[in-house]
Amino acid sequence: MVRIPGDPGPWGQIRYTLGLRLPPGNRDWVRHDLTDAGWRSRMLLRHVCLMIPVCAVLALLPGPWWVHVSVPLMALAASLLAVAITADELRRSRLRRHGIAEPPRIR
Template sequence: MVRLPGDPSPLGRVRYALGFRLPPGNRDWVRHDLTDAGWRGRILLRHLYVMVPVCLLLALLPGPPWTKAAVPLLALLASTLTVAISSDDLRRSRLHRHGLRPPER
């Protein structure tokens, strides 16, 4: 895996995936992450990193087997669709949070 200048630490990446702001030293990495080709895929992948453990916990709730499968699946599908639909707004918000301007359309 090629590291870019300003790559955050593994803990920094977890914080970033959870929506926290990274230090100013990571600004170039954030710009690359949110403006380079494939940014939508990276947003969806980060979302999955957060949601899969949540869905696994939902599967541990008591109930019949069909409920243990349906509830996590519904949560994963609904949240992923929401992120896919609002990815432009999520990107704009994250760029603003890091003091960066969104690219022109």
């Protein structure tokens, strides 16, 4: 895989996934991540990685086997739907947080 200039590395990507701001040296990578083709799928994939530990904790709740399966799946489905619906606003917020101009809207 080709690395983009300003790639934050594994720890920087974890910080980015958690919603923290990256240093100015990573601005080109952030711009690519949020404006290049496939930005929605990358955002959803990051969210799935963030939700896996939460779903694992939910699976440990007491109850019958179907509770251990359905509660984490419902939490994951609901959060993915929320991220998919608000993806444009989330992207705008991250772009502003990193001091990058928003791309023009195509109507």
